[in-house]
Amino acid sequence: MREERRPPETEAREVAPGVIRVQLPMNMPGLGHVNCYAIEDAEGIALIDPGVPSSRSWKALKQRLGDAGLPLRRVHTVVVTHSHPDHYGAAQRIRALTGADVVTHENFKTYWDPHEEDDFVREVAVPADYDAQSGAIENALMRLTSRERHSPWDRPVPWGGPPPDNQWKERFRWRILPLLLSKLWQPPRPSRRVLDGATIMLGNREWQSVHTPGHTADHLCLLDPDEGIFVSGDHLLPTITPHISGLTAQDAPLNDFLLSLERMHTFDMVKVVLPAHGLEFHDLPGRSTEIIDHHRDRLQTLTEAAANVPENELTVPEYSKYLFKPRSWGPMADSETFAHLEYLRQQGQATARSVEGELRYRITG
Ligand SMILES: [Zn+2]
Ligand SMILES: [Zn+2]
Numbered sequence: 001m002r003e004e005r006r007p008p009e010t011e012a013r014e015v016a017p018g019v020i021r022v023q024l025p026m027n028m029p030g031l032g033h034v035n036c037y038a039i040e041d042a043e044g045i046a047l048i049d050p051g052v053p054s055s056r057s058w059k060a061l062k063q064r065l066g067d068a069g070l071p072l073r074r075v076h077t078v079v080v081t082h083s084h085p086d087h088y089g090a091a092q093r094i095r096a097l098t099g100a101d102v103v104t105h106e107n108f109k110t111y112w113d114p115h116e117e118d119d120f121v122r123e124v125a126v127p128a129d130y131d132a133q134s135g136a137i138e139n140a141l142m143r144l145t146s147r148e149r150h151s152p153w154d155r156p157v158p159w160g161g162p163p164p165d166n167q168w169k170e171r172f173r174w175r176i177l178p179l180l181l182s183k184l185w186q187p188p189r190p191s192r193r194v195l196d197g198a199t200i201m202l203g204n205r206e207w208q209s210v211h212t213p214g215h216t217a218d219h220l221c222l223l224d225p226d227e228g229i230f231v232s233g234d235h236l237l238p239t240i241t242p243h244i245s246g247l248t249a250q251d252a253p254l255n256d257f258l259l260s261l262e263r264m265h266t267f268d269m270v271k272v273v274l275p276a277h278g279l280e281f282h283d284l285p286g287r288s289t290e291i292i293d294h295h296r297d298r299l300q301t302l303t304e305a306a307a308n309v310p311e312n313e314l315t316v317p318e319y320s321k322y323l324f325k326p327r328s329w330g331p332m333a334d335s336e337t338f339a340h341l342e343y344l345r346q347q348g349q350a351t352a353r354s355v356e357g358e359l360r361y362r363i364t365g
Helices: 055-067 091-098 135-144 166-181 253-266 284-307 316-323 331-346
Strands: 013-016 019-028 031-041 044-048 075-079 101-105 192-194 199-202 205-211 220-224 229-233 272-275 313-315 350-355 358-363
Touching (some): 253 284, 284 316, 331 350
Parallel strands (some): 101 192
Antiparallel strands (some): 313 358, 350 358
């Protein structure tokens, strides 16, 4: 079993100087727990990613912190690495309880947040020489980033073709909705939004915020350069790679992700990496290179697939079948495939045209 999938450990553990890991229960495909990191100082406790909004997770958080002599009521800061519910779930509840600061990246935005103004919506640039042929993508992305933000699956997908079947949508909904409808769920309202390079005091030490867009536009890692500790969120996980969605407000999610990974090579002071799922590891540049190579291989697979079909041209769901095993086929796989095809298009290695409402990508290499 992959380590990200294992059920949570019940005991808190010091995984880096002054950093205590508490594993919290969750159940999403491929993920059996989420790591919450606690750092104590004279004023109280800072937590990073306090788990999903379920009563089971809340109980586990209280119990395990309490057992480690870190009572929840002493929490003064919650850092949320990114806008996925397994990371922000309990943040607002802790803020309500203790008045803790909630720290996120400047771009932090959840799909389901009914309260915040849409301050994060990024305009999708439409070029002056706007061409109706290639406009399909920009139009769809604009719809995606427009005000009616529910879930990315409640509107037509940018690559066209038949909408995701209801059975799949239902499955997606039932996986996510129980979390969001739980009495415990409150959308996080960050009290401090930071940009890349901000200083965040945790445990009387200066940590730097490292913006790592890719998995989400608002993904934030934390670096303690003196102790060589890097909190990686979902940006780098020990044995699996994070989902790269083509349905985001980022113009180029895969390119952003690859650049965020390449940047890891500049942090040569890092001795230990603390991921949001799975165990700590030590080789930050090595793991970054592995994940970059994984995506380069996938781009190569798409290129080879195109080379073997008439016109070197396929639809997004057709390409998706070359990248994913049958059990993963469906809109999420298509979305990640779309991110890869758009990367090739933006690099000038592919073109897209709309045929009967569906995009067909030709990879020219
Ligand atoms: Zn995530
Ligand atoms: Zn996660």
